[in-house]
Amino acid sequence: MQRKIAHIDMDAFYVSVEIRDNPSLAGKPVAVGGKSDRRGVLSTCNYIARKFGVSSAMPTAMAIKKCPHLVVVPGRMDVYVAVSKQIRSVFERFTEKIEPLSLDEAYLDLTECSFHHGSATLIAQQIRQDIFHATGLTASAGIAPIKYLAKIASDMNKPNGQFTIAPNDVTAFIDTMKLNKIPGVGKVTNEKLKHLGLFTGRDVVKSDIEFLTKHFGKMGAVLWDRCHGIDPREVEVSRIRKSVGVEQTFSEDIHSLPELQRIVSEVLLPQLIRRVEPHLKTREIDKLGVKVKFQDFHITTKEQKHSDIDDTLIFQLLAQAIERGKGKSVRLLGLHVAFTDNSHNFKQLPLDFDDKHRTI
Numbered sequence: 001m002q003r004k005i006a007h008i009d010m011d012a013f014y015v016s017v018e019i020r021d022n023p024s025l026a027g028k029p030v031a032v033g034g035k036s037d038r039r040g041v042l043s044t045c046n047y048i049a050r051k052f053g054v055s056s057a058m059p060t061a062m063a064i065k066k067c068p069h070l071v072v073v074p075g076r077m078d079v080y081v082a083v084s085k086q087i088r089s090v091f092e093r094f095t096e097k098i099e100p101l102s103l104d105e106a107y108l109d110l111t112e113c114s115f116h117h118g119s120a121t122l123i124a125q126q127i128r129q130d131i132f133h134a135t136g137l138t139a140s141a142g143i144a145p146i147k148y149l150a151k152i153a154s155d156m157n158k159p160n161g162q163f164t165i166a167p168n169d170v171t172a173f174i175d176t177m178k179l180n181k182i183p184g185v186g187k188v189t190n191e192k193l194k195h196l197g198l199f200t201g202r203d204v205v206k207s208d209i210e211f212l213t214k215h216f217g218k219m220g221a222v223l224w225d226r227c228h229g230i231d232p233r234e235v236e237v238s239r240i241r242k243s244v245g246v247e248q249t250f251s252e253d254i255h256s257l258p259e260l261q262r263i264v265s266e267v268l269l270p271q272l273i274r275r276v277e278p279h280l281k282t283r284e285i286d287k288l289g290v291k292v293k294f295q296d297f298h299i300t301t302k303e304q305k306h307s308d309i310d311d312t313l314i315f316q317l318l319a320q321a322i323e324r325g326k327g328k329s330v331r332l333l334g335l336h337v338a339f340t341d342n343s344h345n346f347k348q349l350p351l352d353f354d355d356k357h358r359t360i
Helices: 012-023 060-067 078-089 120-135 147-153 166-177 187-195 200-206 209-216 218-227 257-281 312-324
Strands: 005-010 030-033 041-047 072-074 096-104 107-108 139-144 162-164 243-253 285-294 299-305 330-339
Touching: 005 120, 005 312, 005 330, 012 030, 012 041, 012 078, 030 060, 041 060, 060 072, 072 107, 078 096, 078 107, 078 120, 107 147, 120 139, 120 162, 139 147, 147 166, 166 200, 187 209, 209 218, 243 257, 243 285, 257 285, 257 312, 257 330, 299 312, 312 330
Parallel strands: 030 072, 139 162
Antiparallel strands: 005 107, 005 139, 030 041, 096 107, 243 330, 285 299, 285 330
């Protein structure tokens, strides 16, 4: 049976909830995030703000420089979680095969759904309508026979739209698809691909898999598969967490290594232990890592294989990461743990339209 996978993605979720609950914000550039005078960072912003160059994960102070009229509101995670549960309940009307990626997006396997005579395109449209009726919020959707294309398709007609890649259209779509659309192809990888003369899916298809793996390792094989329309991954009803991390952005840059070590000991390490402890009943620690963001926003990460949380090793990794900064002060510090990959037996419980589409 031909698979029918939908990727449902809420439109500027946190901000949309805030505008829904405070209609006076409608029509204004709005973001959810921390205060600029406390080194805050934006969680997300609406599409009006994005026109000014504002984006998620941007420091609030920088965002306000780009958009002086930007309205920044604090997040209300309890509200977002409650709305996410409403959205999840809508999904469950149509399928049990739901893979939540975050509070505001999920994959749905609609292959066996009989609504609308099995048309995944019409089912996705119905889901979006039902979400709007339940929450007052809009969602976008992508429908495709393979997983990664469904995610790409959901971004095609944002906001409040959907796009379907029918089975017969997969090859033509991939041929002209920019390679940076493929999940996992970041800025650095994309620049390297361009340098090698690879810009679209067709370029990869014409290349050689040995050539790709030589330059990109495992990612080269992934690129080869994706550009040949190969993505056998199923919609995972239970997702296993691969890592846990904690971090803190400082109100003022810190220059002193002893001060950073104190913050690790007194703040970050206890937080990390509390977050990791529930997973140790079924998981094993594989790596410890330290993340440092310097005053110029350059980020460096140091990791090492280790089977438990060892503060001595963490301090060593911290010192090595700081040394990379060559005297630069630190604005953010984080710790993380990666789990072993041998826990596949353990399950963790994890959330009127104008569309351009073709029926599938």
